[in-house]
């Protein structure tokens with residue numbers, strides 16, 4: 001059935017709070033050029049382009065056409081895909097489907113955002129139902145805060161537990177020159193000392209209980225591009241391609257109040273499907289690194305449980321024990337993750353690209369110090385939907 | 398480089414588009430009861446028996462039409478909450494603003510709404526609340542002003 005497909009190239013811009021020196025098209029171009037260079041390909045080699053962002057962030061509704069000068073998509077098949085926070089993983093899935101179908105050999109997936117060009121909350125609110133939810137919703141932060149508060153109540157989770165996740169993400173980001181947030185003051189400090197500071201500092205403003213500034217992702221300008229190639233050529237392009245082992249997505253949403261807030265049902269179902277297809281039985285043991293879309297700290301506890309890395313309420317234990325640190329059994333987000341860089345339409349594609357680079361051995365100072373055979377990437381969208389993609393070093397049989 | 402060469406020019410714009418979103422017959426019936434009688438109604442799925450508030454025309458689990466309207470009380474339980482401390486144009490109140498997921502008695506899901514008339518330090522998951530209706534009601538979700546603790 002279809003063609004085995006691998007990632008053969010990844011490129012990104014430096015993730016920054018505001019890129020005043022380029023317009024959106026030029027920003028996209030920087031990532032595309034970087035990905036082509038990484039794969040040692042030229043734009044002539046690309047058969048099709050999949051691109052996405054969140055329309056309302058820039059007020060551009062036809063990015064597929066608008067961006068051709070930057071994407072290199074002139075007179076090529078282009079498909080625009082936009083699914084909110086998951087956009088990046090969805091463009092990756094769509095590019096994978098293009099290649100796996102056997103209809104295209106080399107497909108370029110692009111995600112980008114210039115968050116600085118508009119009002120993030122104003123744009124995100126358009127993802128909620130205009131009649132039933134927009135009049136009485138507080139934007140993304142409040143929605144996540146409600147989830148965090150429920151999780152804390154269910155399992156007796158503390159603010160220190162949440163802060164420990166934030167500390168991991170920010171410490172990891174110090175190894176990633178592309179990351180947006182570089183909190184140099186944390187360098188060399190013990191994690192629990194930083195946690196103490198974060199939960200007591202008055203400067204660390206409480207935004208929406210229990211979420212403080214340090215619990216949230218930033219708003220970022222940036223772009224990412226990933227090149228997928230078929231089994232016929234992948235190994236000719238890349239010495240170690242990152243094969244797509246399996247992928248799945250799940251949507252489950254009518255109104256916020258109808259969601260089961262005790263779990264992350266979509267992430268759980270998509271992960272189960274991916275592991276079932278790949279034959280993964282013990283995710284914690286079998287997976288070598290993760291790039292998980294964690295828009296806020298408590299997700300790094302609860303969602304680890306949903307993926308199946310530990311049981312309900314055990315997320316904090318995993319994180320405090322250092323299992324998810326760079327030298328742990330399962331390093332999570334060596335890149336610093338979403339909490340260190342969040343160019344929304346590119347955010348989930350960064351997860352895929354970073355996971356691929358860990359397999360390809362190209363992650364530089366953030367490369368984990370162990371053999372990476374399986375790497376997991378996820379995407380999270382607005383009202384709890386999920387994309388999951390598992391990459392591997394071994395060509396699937 | 399001269400100053401002129403290093404300046405980053407931007408063009409400022411604002412998109413303001415009017416919309417008219419039709420609620421549909423199912424939602425309209427809910428809003429009419431809320432506006433005219435201060436009543437909260439849910440709708441039940443004939444197969445899984447789930448009661449939806451806000452009402453939905455189709456059960457999204459069973460993928461069949463819901464039909465049976467159920468009159469609900471104006472009381473419920475606070476399932477979770479947050480207190481928003483920052484002001485924002487999309488929030489129609491001054492901070493601190495309390496948002497809650499309220500499970501109305503007899504409903505299966507929760508309703509996301511404001512919690513008011515409360516001392517923030519008394520907020521607690523599981524607390525009982527009652528709907529406070531707006532004096533001037535226009536047939537929308539803000540006809541419920543907020544949910545207040547039941548003393």
Ligand SMILES: [Zn+2]
Pocket residue numbers: 442443444445446447456457458459460
């Ligand atoms: Zn049903």
